[in-house]
Amino acid sequence: MPTNFRGVAAVSIAAALVLSGCASTPEADSPAPEAGGTFPVSIEHAFGETEIPAQPERVVTWGWGSADAALALGVVPVAIPFEAYAGDENGVLPWIADELTELGAETPTMLPESPEEPPYEDIIAADPDVILAGYSGITEEQYAILSDIAPTVAYPETAWSTPWRDLIEIVGTALGKTTEAATLLEDIDAEIAAQADAHPEFAGKTIAATWDVGGVFYVYKPADPRVEFLLDLGFENAPSVDALANGDATFYYTLSYEELDKIDAEVVVAYADTQAEADTFVTARNAIPAVKAGNLATVVGTEYISAVSPPTALSLTWGLDELIAALEKAVTK
Secondary structure, X not given: OOOXXXXXXXXXXXXXXXXXXXXXXXXXXXXXXXOOOOOOEEEEEOOEEEEEOOOOOOEEEOOOOHHHHHHHOOOOOOEEEOOOOOOOOOXXXXXXXXXXXXXXXXXXXXXXXXXXXXXXXXXXXXXXXXXXXXXXXXXXXXXXXXXXXXXXXXXXXXXXXXXXXXHHHHHHHHXXXXXXXXXXXXXXXXXXXXXXXXXXXXXXOEEXXXXXXXXXXXXXXXXXXXXXXXXXXXXXXXXXXXXXXXXXXXXEEEEOHXXXXXXXXXXXXXXXXXHHHHHHHHHHOOOOHHHHHOOEEEEEOHHHHXXXXXXXXXXXXXXXXXXXXXXXXXXXX
């Protein structure tokens, strides 16, 4: 999961902003959203309040999930982040590619990967009238720089922790699509509820979501949307998840391999890039009681991991069947 870093030098951005005043409009404009909603609108977030004066026509997204929400609401951004982990050769995630095809839209400009800070010059070149970063790790300094480019919406409280439902509502408000956002949420909630109803065996089972990658063992807290999603299906957060938390971050913590036997959960979810990694987890991490008992749900493959960790307006339903199948096996062991 991305982390926060320092902003870029202000002098570089100032020069880019000056140059943008005489820059030409990008050749391939994305379809503008239809008129709707009442403007101006104001959205409160961690760094204050942002006013969006008019219906956005050139939307740029940064971080995770905002592009998905915009597309699910029928708005094609002019620029979205390149996703190397689960994207195709162009950095486009599979559910975004599917939605673009459904909408008959061209692929937006792909903003280059930028782990330390947003790619300001590329964002300027996209000529946005709003920047949506509701699930991101931007700092207050970075927010200020982005706000000099266009009205910018940051996360409500904490970096990388915005609940997926809240993100859809935030994007809907910013785009004048509050009614459509409410309908979208109803549809997604209905699908989740249907899955929960179809699997009463999930109800009340304690669960822990983990990822053993690069020699580091991660445990995800209830603040993380991927855990929230599991709870929506009827599971309960394992008390041991909270008891073992060490303050690493708001949405996860790391655990030493010597302490894995303390993960007391009826079901454990493990994410693995490959089947080989998933197989290794079964043999190497059987100090975890649920793993030893076979109550392990493995989510295998970069696309399926990204789809549910955390879920988005588009990815949740895209990867739902795969996750449900893994959970079914884990619960019935």
